[in-house]
Amino acid sequence: MSDAALPPLTIVEIQHRVGAELDRIGSVIDELGVLFAEAGEELALVGGPVRDAMLGRLQSDLDFTTSARPEVTERLVSGWADAVWDMGRAFGTIGCRKGPWQVEITTYRSETYDPTSRKPDVDFGDHLAGDLGRRDFTVNSMAVRVPGREFEDPFGGIVDLAERVLRTPGAPEDSFSDDPLRMMRAARFAAQLGFAVAPEVVAAMTAMAGRIEIISAERVRDELVKLVCAPHPRLGLSLLVETGLASHVLPELPALALERDEHHRHKDVYEHTLTVLEQSIDLEHRLGSGPDFISRFAALMHDVGKPKTRRFESGGTVTFHHHDVVGAKLTRKRMQALRFSNHDIEAVSTLVELHLRFHGYGSGEWTDSAVRRYVRDAGTQLERLHILTRADCTTRNQRKAERLRRTYDSLEERIARLGEEEELASIRPDLDGNQIMEILGVGPGREVGEAYRFLLELRMDEGPRTPEQAEAALRGWWAGRQG
Template identity: 65%
Template structure:
């Protein structure tokens, strides 16, 4: 059986990884089985590739996330490997064996390949360093796995399984930290965060994703060095924040970001909500309210059978960020936040653009923020059918998310009020569903298209056709589907009046 205990038999003079920290103890039977299962999951590719490198005097090991996840019993889709072979040598060793090869990351020492449908990335042992003003790391290649693991972000990601021997390598006590659910760095956290400041974001992301805590020295270094995130590209920060938001417990990560001062450099609008009193519930501030809305939106997301939804979760977190700018004090100690949804939509768009979120995601989030208060005018169902149609039409393809966000936005402790709001929203969803069945609300169009408008009015394409189209759309929303003869008559009447008004204005 392959040796899956700690690697202790290598010549320490040749490979410092032989000097293994054994304080964590040996792998348990379940953990040995997990390591074996990890290797077996990529067989026979692992055996063939390991033998290929070993026969040419090169080292190869599965490293980082796949090892960590195997030991945690989590599924993994990534297969990351590390080697002492430089990129050109990697290409030589897999030439003629890999089904396909790509070199997008070769400047950072990474070669990608596909074999029998399995995708792998092999990276040369390396060390990275950021100069004080650089957004990209300077890469230097290493010669042993110990130094490669030393440069990794956290000890739980600094474990490896050698191929083909399946020796388990853990020089920095990652297994012990995995058991304790704590994030530590292999070396000094200050050195680690200086090498790559994005690791500060990775720390809060792993806390949310894995349910881990930060070691005191790691938290302190993150707090003191949060401003170093300024040199990291917006895209890399966005990717970490996205993973955090899609994690099982984004609230945990956001609270860490705020407590450590990281949010001040990533999304400063969030900590600014902490002292703003919510106009509906003065016993809690907007920050706590927003986190509660996020939790409740995620709960509804699950109950409605949806996968983790980035747009919904961002909208839940950001729906009230306009309140600090719109806060006003009126008579009777009354606090108001007039038009905070409009201001918040603009602020959301600006921040998400700064973080380089895709345009469609940014538009969807800002739309939900802008619409999140619309339902509160519904009252006890006084809306006409045309008002319900407009509500659904304005939400468009975001309607289901708006349903969830609006329901989640109810955080009152008053059970009677909460029940009344739930009944009202049940009613509006029922009415939207009924209207949708009757009229296919999600595809509402005027009863005449552009060509028909031109034919009825005897005009060529131009501004008048667009105005007529918008008029007919409002007519459709107000009245529902109409007979064509009546629509034509309404259009001609509108055109005559419209052209008459334009004539008077020209005089």
Template identity: 65%
Template sequence: MQQLPDRTGLAAILPPVVLEIGRLFEAAGHELSLVGGPVRDLFVGRVSPDLDFTTDASPDQTLAVVAGWADATWEVGRDFGTIALRKGEETIEVTTYRAEAYDPDSRKPVVAFGTSLKDDLYRRDFTMNAMALRLPSLELVDPYGGAADLEAGILRTPGTPASSFSDDPLRMMRAARFASQLKVGVAPEVRQAMADMAERITIISAERVRDELVKLINGADPRAGIDLLVDSGLAERVLPEVSALKLEVDEHHRHKDVYQHSLQVLEQAAELESGPDGPVPGPDFVLRFAALMHDVGKPATRRFEPSGAVSFRHHDVVGSKLVKKRMRELRFDNDTIKAVARLVELHMRFYGYGEAGWTDSAVRRYVTDAGPLLQRLHRLTRSDVTTRNRRKAERLAFAYDDLEQRIEEILAKEELESVRPDLDGQAIMAILGLRPGPLVGRAYKHLLELRLDNGPMGPEAAEAELRAWWADQPEAREAAAT
């Protein structure tokens, strides 16, 4: 962590609107401070894209101060004391000093406006976020030791953790998110309070939990964040499939720790993300979450075979269904759900062809089934190798290198990414004299299967195959009989 720059340095790196709005409030006789994450980020050498301010002014007074200066204002957060505004390219939120608490049985906070900056900082989540810069003087206000805790890399709360988490249980998720994003540890009393109060997370809306989970997964150290969720018991409430990966180790130790394996796959997948101009720019939530969840079907499919081996047959299919269910409960959008679930379903596909070798037909099906997820599937499959046996790992890596090369060769030759049968639906109907309906779909699927097996055939050969297929269909025989 670096030292906070002096006033001249701060004035040079902060957006000009920070000092401008500070002078406006000072001239109107009100206090204003930059607060929370933007102040914390100055200590780690970056300027936050978010500009959050706190003030002794009421929402009405805030609107009066910025009238004629702000380009636009919004009052959607007015009941919580927040006025949002835009000045040039910057979006700003100004919130009246406040104290808030959650009713034990309610998801909505009870808001009471406060009167002092110190009291406002006391109600914030963690000490490193309970720092402020008074404006326009740029004086640092740090009554709870946030700078020291940031330097030490430790999460603490301004008051007691129990009080903080009772006020807003989502802060427990936020602790895990910061463990991932900022690579910080968690004070023992904070960790204990999370374990004691984990059930309180159930009063928080699924959407808010989801948003924190996404930030955690996309952080610099997602393994640390997930570990904290699992160890505290929060995962049992928000992501129970991951907690279930801690399979009870049998007395003969016949299978590896699926939980630790999944965390390693998550780490390795993140390492394989590309730069901003590459095929999978990081952080990529779809890839990372699929990596974490790829084996969640194993607990339900674990079987001890007579030979003494442990099997997890069809855990990919079962896991895909579990992922869909969990992500729907967390209110993810349909596209994200489908992408993650499909990767989980396909993550074992590579091993199905490992011994027999890859025919052109198998390569085509692999590419077609993956569709736009192919580059992510490449990375997930490679990440799923966590064996300590170097020879085995090298053999698998070589086999996948060969597969990727085969894919590139066939893609270049056949444009598999947009693979279609040699005859479309209109041509099928014209040749067979059919009207639109299920029969046309069956015929189309048959031609697609031939295309995948044999590669491009051309319209004439495809028509011959279509007519041969049609001759064997019961509908054709019924038509001929009449």
């Protein structure tokens, strides 16, 4: 994948795309527009749907802004929509569903932040232009009035979109002061759309990076997930590092830009990490789904233990012993701070901890026992571990890269062969707890757990046994303990 700048669009191309998209969604937007017009209210399609229509990105989520207050909007759509909800009422938003369309309608508004607050104050407005002026970027500050389909663009968003650049409707300092999360959104939109960010916006992000601290961890996390899962994550991540925002929300990332030793004997860990991320994205098809956050974030975090473990040895050698274990701990701590789910934390930290395991495989000398342990330790993350391990090869030495690829091919083939023979993914001892207690004549307790672990290690080392063989081994182990 490439993060090279995309070519600019022509206004004619944009107009053609918008016309086609408005025709596609016409049955919804025109009906709704008439409904509000007959009630004496204004209604306009706004923000993301308008921007995406210009980019040729089809959507089923439609955002509108209106002069109507929330209680009026709710009354108007209640007889028209298939379902209505009002979870966003405090922010002026009423949601509804009409056939396949998800619709959100928000009263004209302005949002401001108190310098020490995490939540916006909401003031309703009376004019579309005022509502558009409070939005984050000019490409999101365009609207189409319905049902007449008049285009509104008071801040030149169509030109910025054609040139693929992100600017704010007013001074970026004012915009980011009102809502500091918009700085994260700038990086996210760069990653999603492949847009450049205007120099004055970058300057404001750099000057105000510390203001992100007032935003809740959950909101920062959600923006980070969207950025990482975007088509061009390198663009967004590089912007976070360049502006200093990453030092506040993901400090492990800029820490990877290690000061290189004077002889340049180790590669740039930061650039290596971004390359591993891109190479893991290229392998996501193995998971059979779209963007996979766990796989991508593991690639991003896999070497975060290196700064803490870097050592300069005699002769100028640089080592990072145990950076996998240290990195897993740092990953867990960061993801906890960002309020990720326990499932995601466990999945990503497991991958970080195991990402070096393959390199103990040498040229393929692992025993069947070692292969079984590799599969057991990876558990449900085995396919993602395959992806991360392959992506972690960024050497420009083609001969070395080809040797590593062949060796990993061999490991996967052995895993598949043993898997067919032994059901590796669900390895259990050859005797269960009840059988252990019956054979040893003991009740539930510590001895049963120890016996279970002995049989599991035996199963890992020597493969499956018959019940009779397992019983004989268990009795021998028990006799040794008693003696």
